[in-house]
Amino acid sequence: MSSPEHQRGPVTLRRQQVPTSTTDQRLLDNKSGRADFIHTDTWRVLRIQSEFVEGFGALAELGPAVSVFGSARTPVGHPEYQRAEKLGRALVEAGFAVITGGGPGTMEAANKGASEAGGVSVGLGIELPFEQGLNRWVDVGVNFRYFFARKTMFVKYAEAFCVLPGGFGTLDELFEALTLVQTRKVTRFPVVLIGTEYWGGLVDWLRRSMLADGKISEQDLELIQLTDDIDEAVAAVSSAEALSAHQATGIDDAPVEA
Template identity: 75%
Template sequence: MASPEDERAWEEQRLGPVVRRRDQVQKGTTDQRLLDTAEGDTDWVHTDPWRVMRIQSEFVEGFGALAELPSAISVFGSARTPVGSPEYETGVELGRALVEAGFAVITGGGPGVMEAANRGAREAKGVSVGLGIELPFEQGMNPHVDIGVNFRYFFVRKTMFVKYAQGFVVLPGGMGTLDELFEALTLVQTRKVTRFPIVLFGTEYWSGLVDWLRDTVVAQGKASEHDLLLFHVTDDVDEAVALVSKETGK
C-alpha cells in the first residue's frame, strides 16, 4: 500500500487552468506544441479547443453587428414559399407593417418568407437584418438584407434571434421554423426571457399543432393550461403587429 508521501510524489503538469497528473501528463508545453507544429499538420483546426475559439468569434461578430439595432421582431417561415404566393405577399406586408410600427425586422436571411419579410422592411425604409446559417445546400443571403451575418453554429444564431428581438412572428414553415418556435416557447415558459410575445400567423396552418398541444400534451399533464397562453394565433397583419407592440411597450 502506497504511503501518503508516495501518493504526493506523482508528476503534475499545469496547462493554464487545467491540471494533469500521473499518466495524463502531456509531453512538452502548450506554446512548444504551437511553435513546433510540423509542416502540413492542420489537424489542430478541427480540434474542440479551436472550435471554441470559432464559437467565441461568432458571438463577438454577432454582438458587434447587432448591438445598435433598434427594437426588432424576428420573423420566421418557410424558405420554400414561392415568390408571389399569398404567404409571400403576407410576409412582405408584415415586414412593412413592423417597420411602420417602429421595429427592425430580423429573419434567417434566406429565400421564401424570410426574403418576403426583409423585402417589406427594406421597401418601408426600415432596418432589414438577415442571420444566415452554413448549410450543405447553400441558400445565400437574400438581396433585401441590409445587415447580414452568417453563422456556422445554429446555437449561436439562435442566441442572436432572441437577444436582439423583442418578439417573434412565426409564419407557416417546416422543421427549422418549428425548431425556432419551440426554442422561444421554452425560453418564455422557463422565464429565461420575459415580455417576449410569440405570434403564430395562419390559423389554418397552426390549428392542428394548437389542438395537439391542448388535447394531448396539456391533457396528459405534460404541460400546463397556462402554457397555451404563451402564444397568440391570428390571420391579420395589423393584429400581429398590435400584439407584439402591446407586449413590448411600443
C-alpha cells in the same frame, strides 16, 4: 508515492494524461508543418467566439426588432409570401427592424417588406450543404457556421417572434423561443403564430395531448397567440414593447393602455 499531476488552467491531468511537452513548446514547434490544430475543438471555440463578437457588433445598435420565421420553400407570389411581405412592412411602420434567417421564401418576403418600407432589414444566414446565400432584400447580413450562435442573435435582439407557416427549422425556432420564455431564461415576449389554418392543428394538439396529460400548464399555452390578422399580430408586438419600455423606467406600476 503520489502519481504525477499537471495543471492546465482549470483542468487537472494525472497519470497517463500528463503531457510530455509544454503548451508553449507545442505552439512554437512547427517541425511537422501540420495544420491539424485548426480542425480541433479548442480551435472551434475561437470560431464560435468570433461569431458571437461579429453578431453582437453588427446588431448592438439595432433598436427594437422582431424576428420573423417561416419556410424557405414558400414561392414568390404565394399568399404566404404576400402575407410575410405585408408583415415586414407593417412591423417597420410600427417602429421595428425585421430579423429573418436571410434565406428565400417567407424570409425573403419579410425582408422585402421591411426594406421597401424604409426600415432595417436583417438576415442571419447559416452555412448549410445546400447554401443559398442571403436574399437580396437583406440590408444587414451576418453569416454563421453554428446554429446556436445564430439562435442567440434571434432571441437577444428581438422584442417578439412572429411565426409564419414553415417546416422543421421553423418549429425548432418556435419551440426554442417558447422554452426560453417558459423557463424564464428570457423576459417574456410575444410569440405570435400567423395562420390559423396551418397552426391551429398544432395548438389543438398541445391542448388535447400535452396540456391534458399534464406536460404543460394552461399558463404555458397562453405564451402563444394565434391569428390571421397582420394588424393584430403587430398590435400584440407593439403592446408588449410599450409595456416593456414602461416597466424599464421604474416610474410606477400602473397598467399600460393598449
